[in-house]
Amino acid sequence: MPPTNSPTLRQRRLGTELRKLRERAGLTTVRAADLLGVNQARISMIETGRTPVSADRLRAMAHAYDCSADRLIDALAAMTGRRVRGWWEEYRDHVPAALVDLAELEYHASALRVALVIHIPALLQTTDRARALFQEVVPPMRQYEIEHRLTHRVKRQGVLHRDDPLPYTAIIHETALRMAFGGSVVARGQLKHLIDMSELPNVTLRVIPFGVDRFPTTGQSFDYVEGPVPQLDTVQLDSAHGACEFLDAEAQLSKYRAVLDRMLSCALSPAQSRDFIHHRIQDL
Structure with missing residues (x-):
């Protein structure tokens, strides 16, 4: 080869x-x-x-x-052989290479757990919400760059709807539910979409409200991508300059597994989380 x-x-x-x-x-x-x-x-x-x-x-x-x-x-x-040319390859010249790698990682994942404080998870974002976020990127992106990012993000979301949908757990802090990027109409549509997505059998949504008396993280968003065996898990961190950082050392994986477990312990149940979002919609 x-x-x-x-x-x-x-x-x-x-x-x-x-x-x-x-x-x-x-x-x-x-x-x-x-x-x-x-x-x-x-x-x-x-x-x-x-x-x-x-x-x-x-x-x-x-x-x-x-x-x-x-x-x-x-x-x-199972990872050997020639490179699988999935849909993400068509974006290699249009979005940062790390985003192409992330899409491939999600496609091959066994399960995915994410934790966010300020933003709604990318795989649960509406197009309007994502567009509003991309329009605020510094330095500004050109319109065609925004469109590439949008279509790339929408295609990433396909892992939640395919024939073998990806098991997905999202832990979202109340802060993200109150950030009205794009205005109240966009925010309301985003929250309704969250409720719809949370009703899928493969999607679990957990909200951490302001009222909890502990918060076991610094507030950094991260994805925990499970592989076919624990040794092949990967943590993806967002950075201020827009790139993705991928971690796979055993000590790092152990740390983020523990953080996720502690965050789940102080989050509302799935049913309580849906009720919480419903109340937030009524406030808008």
């Missing part, structure tokens, strides 16, 4: 996990190459995601690295 100069997040993650397996086995790239009968450069290219690896080669590498975690090996094998 020919090398690529622009590996996707999924390809880079596969390479990272293979590097972790090699390092846990105490092997250098030189020793690993000897065991596998390839040159050192090929090992390095695989570990950076620049050279695709077959499922058979991956299993040979796992065997050489004394990895006996069958579920992890199977999950990694």
Whole structure:
């Protein structure tokens, strides 16, 4: 398989996990190459995601690295082969690369949990709400850039409506429900949409009201993307400059799992959350 100069997040993650397996086995790239009968450069290219690896080669590498975690090996094998050209690839020249990677990550996820304070989750936003947000980006985006972002966001939302819909849990602070981006009409439409989405069997919506006496986070929004096995989970953080930061170290994943669990412990139940949003609509 020919090398690529622009590996996707999924390809880079596969390479990272293979590097972790090699390092846990105490092997250098030189020793690993000897065991596998390839040159050192090929090992390095695989570990950076620049050279695709077959499922058979991956299993040979796992065997050489004394990895006996069958579920992890199977999950990694499913990530091998040539790059899947999903719908997100058509946006590679139109939106930041991290947003393309995020769409691919969501598409392949086993489940997704998000926590937000100021904004409504992207997968639950109405087009009007999203447009109002994009119009406030600094520096301003041109109209065609806004349209690319909008269509990209709408297509991302498809994971909640496909034949095998993504299990999705959204924890939203009351602040986000009171931010009237786009005006009261847009805000009312957004809240009604939240209620409609919360009634889907795969969507769980939990609200944290102002009245709680604890809040186990700094207020930063994040997505917790579950993979087929916990080792392949990913945390996505938003940043002030509009890019996405992806975390996958074991300690980081453990931290954000704990944060989500604590946030859920102080959130309203799904039924109470719907009632809360209904009351907010009446206030507008």
